[in-house]
Amino acid sequence: MALCIDRLGRGGRPRQDRSGNVIVLASLLIVFLLGLLAFACDLGYLLMARTELQRAADSAAMASAWTLLDENRLKGKEYVQQLQSAARETAAEYVSLNKVVGNSPLLDLNRENELEGDVVIGRYVGGGEISLEGDASQYNAVRVRVQRSLHRNGEIGLFFARIFGRNSASLKAEAIATYQDGITGFRVTGHTGNAKLLPFALDVQEWRNLLNGQGFDDWTYDSKTHSLFRGPDGIHETKLFPSRQNGRSGITPGNFGTIDIGSTDNSSSTLMRQIREGVSQQDLDYHGGELALDPRTGTLPLDGDTGVDANLELALRDVLGQPRTIPLYSKVTGSGDTAIFTIVGFVGIRILDFDLHSANSFVMIQPALVVDATAIGNGGSSSYAVYQPVILKL
Structure with a gap:
């Protein structure tokens, strides 16, 4: 009788031996955890x-x-x-x-x-x-x-x-x-450095003629040694500053294509700085923070400078062969420092040779590929050989 009492639970029901169930559950849990x-x-x-x-x-x-x-x-x-x-x-x-x-x-x-x-x-x-x-x-x-x-x-x-x-x-x-092309302007930030933009402008028709094969082919630039030497390389050249145009000296009286980027009273020292170092944020502040074509008209008016100073040769010598950007203009009105250039695009060039001391002053250029982190654009047809750096599209 005592034995029967020991094996009865409360309420008189037999206890269940759960040890077998625990082993089964543990085995299943181990399999699950291993999985x-x-x-x-x-x-x-x-x-x-x-x-x-x-x-x-x-x-x-x-x-x-x-x-x-x-x-x-x-x-x-x-x-x-x-x-x-x-x-x-x-x-x-x-x-x-x-x-x-x-x-x-x-x-x-x-x-x-x-x-x-x-x-x-x-x-x-x-x-x-x-x-x-x-x-x-x-x-x-x-x-x-x-x-x-x-x-x-x-x-x-x-x-x-x-x-x-x-x-x-x-x-x-x-x-x-x-990499973005179709560059319409330039914006300098703390991460970009200065814009690789020269304070010179070229007639857009002169540029088109150059791309169509007109001009010279007397210079070669070696990209591996970063050196210039005489001889054809398949890329034609033209003169940024022709000695005479349409029977008169310069592009318009008192102006050879120099433009004001920044203050309208740019001195020779400012032009030399921009040639050597590029256009700074301080320069662009005069244009509202960026230099860009109007998206409605595709143009940008820029004031002309008074002409070419022979002292600019010192700065030009420092950038020989280096890729730079210049604006293209479709027309120019006025003369001297009152000239207004209508800018319609931007192109990549390099300076090959120059002479600003003689009566036949010139700056020889050829198309060059420019990669500039300050460049901005929409991928249109407003530029040639000017690009933003390569980026990943996520």
């Missing part, structure tokens, strides 16, 4: 691989886009094609240098430039998209896609997920790098 651990380990591994893929795509797109920004593009479409081919090879090189979980990915160079290829060169149209329409010489973006998939570089191998029958996973990352 969770496996998922966490493999997920972390995939996240690391995804980060490495993105790093490879970013660096390849940036390097490839910078390859396109080469002065050889100014020599014609044949050279543009060569640069685009070099840009594809640069993308492949940078991807291979960025290992993904220990392996160097490979790219298909996509020389046919199909829109779904690994390396696509086109025109950035916003929204993370590029277009293949239009003239290939106007393309300004590179998209690089790096994959670890069955058909490219193999899938990413998994570890604990094999327990559940999943051996690998596919991953991909892509990046677009682009």
